[in-house]
Amino acid sequence: MKLKRNDIILIIVVLIIGIAAGLYFFLNKKTSGKAVLKYGNNLSMDIDLSKDREIDLESNGIKIHLNIKDGAIAFIHSECPDHICEQFGYIKNVGDSAVCLPAKASVTIVK
Template sequence: MKLRKNDIYLIIVVVILGIAAGLYIYLNKKPGGKAVLKYGNNQSMDIDLSKDNKINLESNGIEIHLDIKDGAIAFIHSECPDHICERFGYIKNVGESAICLPAQASVTIISE
């Protein structure tokens, strides 16, 4: 199959748009200064990410441990069976979330 001139132009435009979109997303990531932890029966907690801290609590009968360090937060240990929440790692950009489904707990980064 032979590429025509217009096909090459279309490929170049699509590649340029993809690079531009990727750069836009990458450059507009904003670190948040605050996180919202929702857990248990509609309980909620605002967390200041500027201070290093550890949070230990029980949600839905499961003990969870969160670590706040360098403006980021992470589930560092959970007694749930799958430990998927621990694999999210540290999150710090506005809009990022980490969730522990068995414990019914979620952390979302918001702007201040």
């Protein structure tokens, strides 16, 4: 099967659109200076990500340790049985979340 001139033009146009869309999403990933921590029975805490620090608290009878570093936040240690929350690593982009289900704690990056 031989490609015609219009087929080649269509392929080039689709590639250009795909590359442009990829660059748009890659370059517009926004980092934020704020996170919201929800824990326990409807408790909430706004966290400024511009200052490096550590936060220790207890939620649902489980001690959790959060670390804020270079505008990002992470669950560093949790006394929960599975430690899945620690595997999220540092999050910093708007909309990113990390959750510790046994502790009923979540961190979400907001605008």
